[in-house]
Amino acid sequence: MNPSAQHPRSQGRAPATIRSMIFLILLLTPGMLKAQAVIEGHVPLPKTRTAPVVNKRYEIVTQGGVLSTNPPLAVVYLEGVFPAPATPPVAQLIQKDLTFVPSLLPVQVGTKVEFPNLDDTYHNIFSYSLPKRFDLGRYRANETPVPSQVFDVPGLITLRCDIHEHMRALILVLATPYFVMTDTDGHFRLAGLPAGRYVLKAWVDSKTTLERPVELTVDGVLRVDFP
Amino acid sequence: MKLRRITIICFVAAVATAAGWAADDWLDRVDEALNVSVLQDSLRARLSGSVALEGYHFQPPAPGLINAPGNDLFNPRLVVFLDAQYQSNLYAFAQARVDRGFDPGAGGARLRLDEYALRFTPADNARFNLQIGKFATAVGNWVPRHGSWENPFVTAPLPYENLTGVWDIEPVPSDLVLLQWSHVRPGLPARVTAVEKQRRVPVIWGPAYASGAALSGAFNRIRYALEVKNASLSSRPEAWDAVLVGLRHPTFSGRLGYAPDERWNLGLSASTGPYLRPLAAPTIAAGRRFDAYRETVIGQDISYAWHHLQVWTEFYEARFTIPRVGNVDTFAWYTEAKYKFTPQFFGAVRWNQQLFAAVSDGAGGRAPWGAELWRIDLAPGYRFTPHTQIKLQYSLQHEENGPHRFAHTLATQFVLRF
Numbered sequence: 001m002n003p004s005a006q007h008p009r010s011q012g013r014a015p016a017t018i019r020s021m022i023f024l025i026l027l028l029t030p031g032m033l034k035a036q037a038v039i040e041g042h043v044p045l046p047k048t049r050t051a052p053v054v055n056k057r058y059e060i061v062t063q064g065g066v067l068s069t070n071p072p073l074a075v076v077y078l079e080g081v082f083p084a085p086a087t088p089p090v091a092q093l094i095q096k097d098l099t100f101v102p103s104l105l106p107v108q109v110g111t112k113v114e115f116p117n118l119d120d121t122y123h124n125i126f127s128y129s130l131p132k133r134f135d136l137g138r139y140r141a142n143e144t145p146v147p148s149q150v151f152d153v154p155g156l157i158t159l160r161c162d163i164h165e166h167m168r169a170l171i172l173v174l175a176t177p178y179f180v181m182t183d184t185d186g187h188f189r190l191a192g193l194p195a196g197r198y199v200l201k202a203w204v205d206s207k208t209t210l211e212r213p214v215e216l217t218v219d220g221v222l223r224v225d226f227p
Numbered sequence: 228m229k230l231r232r233i234t235i236i237c238f239v240a241a242v243a244t245a246a247g248w249a250a251d252d253w254l255d256r257v258d259e260a261l262n263v264s265v266l267q268d269s270l271r272a273r274l275s276g277s278v279a280l281e282g283y284h285f286q287p288p289a290p291g292l293i294n295a296p297g298n299d300l301f302n303p304r305l306v307v308f309l310d311a312q313y314q315s316n317l318y319a320f321a322q323a324r325v326d327r328g329f330d331p332g333a334g335g336a337r338l339r340l341d342e343y344a345l346r347f348t349p350a351d352n353a354r355f356n357l358q359i360g361k362f363a364t365a366v367g368n369w370v371p372r373h374g375s376w377e378n379p380f381v382t383a384p385l386p387y388e389n390l391t392g393v394w395d396i397e398p399v400p401s402d403l404v405l406l407q408w409s410h411v412r413p414g415l416p417a418r419v420t421a422v423e424k425q426r427r428v429p430v431i432w433g434p435a436y437a438s439g440a441a442l443s444g445a446f447n448r449i450r451y452a453l454e455v456k457n458a459s460l461s462s463r464p465e466a467w468d469a470v471l472v473g474l475r476h477p478t479f480s481g482r483l484g485y486a487p488d489e490r491w492n493l494g495l496s497a498s499t500g501p502y503l504r505p506l507a508a509p510t511i512a513a514g515r516r517f518d519a520y521r522e523t524v525i526g527q528d529i530s531y532a533w534h535h536l537q538v539w540t541e542f543y544e545a546r547f548t549i550p551r552v553g554n555v556d557t558f559a560w561y562t563e564a565k566y567k568f569t570p571q572f573f574g575a576v577r578w579n580q581q582l583f584a585a586v587s588d589g590a591g592g593r594a595p596w597g598a599e600l601w602r603i604d605l606a607p608g609y610r611f612t613p614h615t616q617i618k619l620q621y622s623l624q625h626e627e628n629g630p631h632r633f634a635h636t637l638a639t640q641f642v643l644r645f
Contacts, residue, residue: 050264053273135570137534
C-alpha cells in the first residue's frame with residue numbers, strides 16, 4: 001500500500017494529529033508497510049558431500065564423468081501468514097552436464113518450476129515425494145514448451161532422473177515469499193522483511209530445520225546466528 | 228509351495244511399501260555414505276546394488292535358462308556394484324552377485340564376480356574408449372536394460388534365453404540326431420532334464436559377460452564398438468572367465484550405431500567365434516580345427532523413446548557350424564514396448580519369435596532343426612518408491628513342433644535398490 005495514494009496533494013495538508021495517527025497505524029500493522037527489516041546471520045552447515053560417480057557400465061560411449069561437488073547450503077526463511085503472490089512466480093532448475101543446477105531450489109507455494117534440458121541426451125525427471133508426484137517422461141534439449149510443474153503444496157520434493165541414477169536435487173516449497181539461501185560458509189542476509197513477530201527457520205537438510213523467534217522493526221537489522 | 232513363496236514376496240513388498248517413505252530418505256543417506264573420495268576428489272568410488280526376490284511358476288521343463296525341477300522356483304539375489312572414476316580418463320566397475328546361479332536354478336547360494344573392467348578414455352571428446360576385463364557384450368540394444376531394475380520384465384527376450392538344439396560340450400553327430408535334440412522333451416526325470424538343459428546354448432547367453440577388450444566411441448551421431456573376447460555370444464557363464472578358458476580362440480564382435488536424434492537409435496551388430504567348449508575338442512574329427520566350428524551372428528536393432536513410451540526391437544540371424552552336419556541357421560527376433568501410465572505404474576508387452584532352417588530328416592524330407600516358437604510376455608509393474616518396485620509377468624509360449632503346443636509361465640520380482 002502506498003501511503004501517498006491515500007493523501008493526494010490536491011487535498012492539501014491534513015492536520016498534524018491525523019497524519020501522526022495514520023503513520024502510527026501503518027507502523028503497527030505488520031505486512032502492510034513496505035518491507036524494510038533485515039536479518040543477517042549464520043547457519044552451521046554439514047560437511048561437504050562427495051560428488052557421485054556416474055554409472056557408465058553399459059554406455060559404450062562415455063564422456064568426462066567427473067561431476068562437480070555441490071557444497072551443502074541452507075535455506076533461511078521467515079515463517080508466517082503472508083498473502084499469495086498476485087502472479088505465480090516462475091523458477092528454473094536446469095539439467096546440465098548430467099547434473100541438476102541448482103541442486104537445492106527454494107520456491108514459494110504456487111511457483112511454476114521449469115526444467116530445461118541443456119544436455120545432448122535424454123533426461124527423465126520424476127518425483128515420488130508426497131507434496132508433488134510427477135514423471136515428465138523422456139525429453140530432450142530445446143523441447144517446447146519447456147517441461148514444468150506448479151508446486152502448490154508446501155514441503156520437500158526430491159527430484160531424480162530415471163535415466164541417470166546419480167542425479168538428485170531438492171525443491172523446498174515454502175509458504176512464504178521471504179527466503180534466502182546461505183552462501184557456502186553458512187552466512188545469509190534476508191532483506192526486505194515486514195516488521196512484526198515471526199519465527200525464523202533455517203532448513204539444513206531433510207532431518208534438520210533450526211528455528212528462532214524474531215521480532216523485526218522497521219529499518220532494523222537483526223543478527224541471528226543459529227547454533 | 229508356490230503360494231507360500233509368492234505370499235512371502237508380496238508380504239515383503241507390502242512391508243517395503245509401508246516403510247518405503249520413511250526408508251527412502253535413509254536409503255539416500257546410505258547412498259551418500261557409500262560414495263568415497265580421495266586424492267582431492269581425483270579418485271571417487273561408489274558402492275550400489277540391489278536385492279531382488281524372484282518367484283516363478285511354470286510347466287516343466289522350466290522355460291529359457293531356468294534350470295529347476297518341478298513347477299516353481301524362488302530365487303533371491305543380491306547384486307553389488309562398484310563404480311570408480313579417476314579424473315576423467317579412467318573408469319572402473321565391478322559387479323558381484325550372491326544368488327542360486329547366474330541363471331535361476333535349484334542350487335544353493337553362491338557368490339560370483341560377474342563383471343570387472345577398466346575403461347580408458349584418453350580425450351574428453353569420447354571418440355575412443357578402451358576397455359578391458361570381463362563385461363557385457365556391445366552387441367544389440369538389450370544389455371543396457373538387462374538389470375532387474377531397468378528391465379521391465381522378469382525374464383530376458385527370447386534370443387537371449389531360448390535354448391536351441393546346439394550343444395557346446397559335444398557336436399551333434401548327424402542331422403537326424405540334431406532333430407532329436409531340437410528341444411528338451413517333457414516328462415523326463417528331473418535329473419535328465421537338468422543335464423539336457425545344461426548342454427544346450429541359445430543365440431546369445433544373457434548379457435554375455437565374456438572376458439576381453441573393447442574399443443568404442445562416437446563420431447557425432449555415429450557410434451561404434453569392437454570387442455575381442457574369449458567366448459562366443461552363445462557361450463555359457465562358465466566359459467566367460469578368462470582364467471578358466473583363456474583367449475586362445477577369440478570371438479570378434481561389433482556394433483555400428485546411428486542415432487539421428489535422441490528418440491531413435493539404430494544399430495547393426497555382428498559376431499563370430501568358436502562356440503564349442505574346450506572339453507568338446509576330443510569329439511572333433513582328427514585334422515579339423517577347433518575354432519572352425521563357429522557361431523556367426525548378424526543383428527539389427529532399433530529403439531525409440533519419447534516421453535513415457537519406449538520401444539525396442541532386435542533381429543538376430545545366427546549360424547552354427549557343426550562338425551558332420553554343416554551350417555544350421557536360426558532367426559530370432561522380438562519387439563518390446565514399455566509405457567508409464569502414471570508416475571509409478573508402468574506396463575510392458577513383448578512379442579518374441581524364433582524360426583529354424585530345415586535340415587534333412589533322414590527320410591528324404593526336411594524339417595526345422597529346432598522347435599519353432601512364439602511367445603508373448605505381459606508385464607505390469609509398480610514403483611513404490613525410487614528404491615523399490617515390483618513386477619509381474621505372464622508369458623504364453625506356443626511351439627510348432629515342440630513338447631507343448633502352449634506353455635504358461637508366471638513370474639514376479641520385487642527389487643530394492645540402494
